[in-house]
Amino acid sequence: MIQVMRDDPAVVDLVTRARAGDKAAWDLIVDRYAPLIWAVCRRHRLSGADAEDVGASVWLRLVENLGGLREPAALPGWLATTTRRECLFFLGQRDRQVPVEDLDLGSDSGPASDEMLLIQERRDALRQAFSGLPERCKRLLSMLFSEPPMRYAEISATLEMAVGAIGPNRQRCLDQLRRSRPLLNLDDAQPTGGSG
Amino acid sequence: MDDSWLSDDDQLLAELGAAMAEAQQVPDTFVQSGKSAFTWYGVDSELAALVSDSAAAATAPAALGMRSERPVQRSLTFATAELTIELDVHVDAVRGQVTPPRSGTVQVRGAAGVERSVDIDDLGWFVIKPVPVGAYRLSVRLDDGPSALTDWISE
Numbered sequence: 001m002i003q004v005m006r007d008d009p010a011v012v013d014l015v016t017r018a019r020a021g022d023k024a025a026w027d028l029i030v031d032r033y034a035p036l037i038w039a040v041c042r043r044h045r046l047s048g049a050d051a052e053d054v055g056a057s058v059w060l061r062l063v064e065n066l067g068g069l070r071e072p073a074a075l076p077g078w079l080a081t082t083t084r085r086e087c088l089f090f091l092g093q094r095d096r097q098v099p100v101e102d103l104d105l106g107s108d109s110g111p112a113s114d115e116m117l118l119i120q121e122r123r124d125a126l127r128q129a130f131s132g133l134p135e136r137c138k139r140l141l142s143m144l145f146s147e148p149p150m151r152y153a154e155i156s157a158t159l160e161m162a163v164g165a166i167g168p169n170r171q172r173c174l175d176q177l178r179r180s181r182p183l184l185n186l187d188d189a190q191p192t193g194g195s196g
Numbered sequence: 197m198d199d200s201w202l203s204d205d206d207q208l209l210a211e212l213g214a215a216m217a218e219a220q221q222v223p224d225t226f227v228q229s230g231k232s233a234f235t236w237y238g239v240d241s242e243l244a245a246l247v248s249d250s251a252a253a254a255t256a257p258a259a260l261g262m263r264s265e266r267p268v269q270r271s272l273t274f275a276t277a278e279l280t281i282e283l284d285v286h287v288d289a290v291r292g293q294v295t296p297p298r299s300g301t302v303q304v305r306g307a308a309g310v311e312r313s314v315d316i317d318d319l320g321w322f323v324i325k326p327v328p329v330g331a332y333r334l335s336v337r338l339d340d341g342p343s344a345l346t347d348w349i350s351e
Binding site for chain 2: 018027030034035038052055056063123124127130142174178
């Protein structure tokens with residue numbers, strides 16, 4: 001089983017502040033990890049009001065356990081595991097005739113779950129890194145990854161940037177993203193490949 | 197670990213786009229209910245116990261034939277060492293009074309968090325209208341004073 005123990009000082013700081021009763025810190029935790037909880041719900045094929053019920057239960061559990069969380073840096077893993085349990089409990093309540101063991105939903109320690117947590121941690125790090133970029137980089141990259149992608153001529157007109165400068169700027173902004181603290185932290189914590 | 201998602205510009209951009217799109221798919225209500233959950237933090241330390249409940253007694257006000265424009269369906273009293281919360285459940289609303297009388301706030305909390313918040317006036321009176329649906333608890337916070345969370349109240 002892959003252990004992702006990213007020692008993210010930002011998470012530790014947020015948990016510490018929330019423990020002291022700081023509502024703003026709590027809101028930042030929710031903003032940051034709501035996509036993780038949502039993704040786990042979706043993976044269990046829950047959406048809409050069902051997913052919101054599960055999400056509310058997960059956050060209440062975190063409120064209850066905030067003081068006793070032994071490893072604040074492991075919060076993403078704790079949230080993923082708790083959400084999985086709440087999803088299973090919800091599905092068990094809803095479909096009492098179907099034993100939980102018979103539902104093909106993966107287990108807490110399965111490779112699919114670990115991989116999913118890795119992907120979620122990566123996406124969280126990407127969002128954190130993106131939010132720290134200069135405004136011009138954010139605008140340029142947003143236009144480049146939008147669906148459907150904007151044409152260079154359109155980007156050039158919107159950003160008042162020469163078409164020929166878009167490519168170099170794209171590269172520069174992505175380099176800055178790579179060198180950002182959230183992605184460096186993530187890279188340090190990733191297990192290295194088995195075959196070297 | 198394959199790091200090409202990070203080293204390759206196209207892959208990094210695609211991954212970034214996926215991360216941002218994923219966050220945008222999360223409904224606002226989902227995020228809001230998570231934020232409101234924090235109002236439960238630390239409140240479990242001041243539980244107001246049920247002291248009396250007319251639903252448990254044979255002589256409920258309605259059973260005595262008392263009639264008024266707003267007949268009381270049920271009367272409940274909760275108490276902590278510091279304050280008392282008296283509730284009269286009517287058809288249209290829950291009317292309550294807090295002792296010692298002081299202004300503050302009452303929150304109605306369902307399973308998913310805070311559903312409503314109403315003011316307590318200077319005399320300690322408050323009105324929750326309409327009557328909450330399903331099981332709920334009341335969290336009372338007096339200005340510069342004690343706070344309390346009642347047991348669950350259900351029909």
